[in-house]
Amino acid sequence: AIERTLSIIKPDATKRNLTGKIVAKFEEAGLRVVASKRIHLTPAQAGAFYAEHKERGFYGELCAFMASEPVVVQVLEGEGAIAKNREVMGATDPAAAADGTIRKEFALSKGENSVHGSDSEASAAREIAFFFSGLELVG
Numbered sequence: 001a002i003e004r005t006l007s008i009i010k011p012d013a014t015k016r017n018l019t020g021k022i023v024a025k026f027e028e029a030g031l032r033v034v035a036s037k038r039i040h041l042t043p044a045q046a047g048a049f050y051a052e053h054k055e056r057g058f059y060g061e062l063c064a065f066m067a068s069e070p071v072v073v074q075v076l077e078g079e080g081a082i083a084k085n086r087e088v089m090g091a092t093d094p095a096a097a098a099d100g101t102i103r104k105e106f107a108l109s110k111g112e113n114s115v116h117g118s119d120s121e122a123s124a125a126r127e128i129a130f131f132f133s134g135l136e137l138v139g
């Protein structure tokens, strides 16, 4: 089925001027950017976005990192977009990521791992609505 998923190009990647190279990976995989904006999250906004991780030991560090530099939030659309995006990103830990994936090529660590992608249909719906209104999605 044609799906939409929420992608974030994280601070470690925007800082190193990798936005275009990362978007190219998505487009080469058949994903279409149907919404896109560059924003600088506050720690509170990052905390609300990652609320499900509140109890994890890395939550404070994660929120501070996500608010440290601008991010690029995008909605990607395509056949099986949620799984396809996760495939193109590679494993959370770059040391475990497959060759050719974004995290293998660009990520610095488990935390500074260059990209985020929704992990299910339910989180895609929640995460897209967190950042975009319906009018901003241009398929």
Ligand code: CMP
Residues within 6 Å of the ligand: 053, 058, 061, 062, 092, 110, 111, 112, 113, 115, 116, 117
């Ligand atoms: P993401 O897909 O954005 O969702 C939650 C994030 O938590 C994850 O990517 C990682 O970047 C981050 N994360 C997971 N494990 C750790 C860890 N051990 N230390 C720091 N950050 C982590």
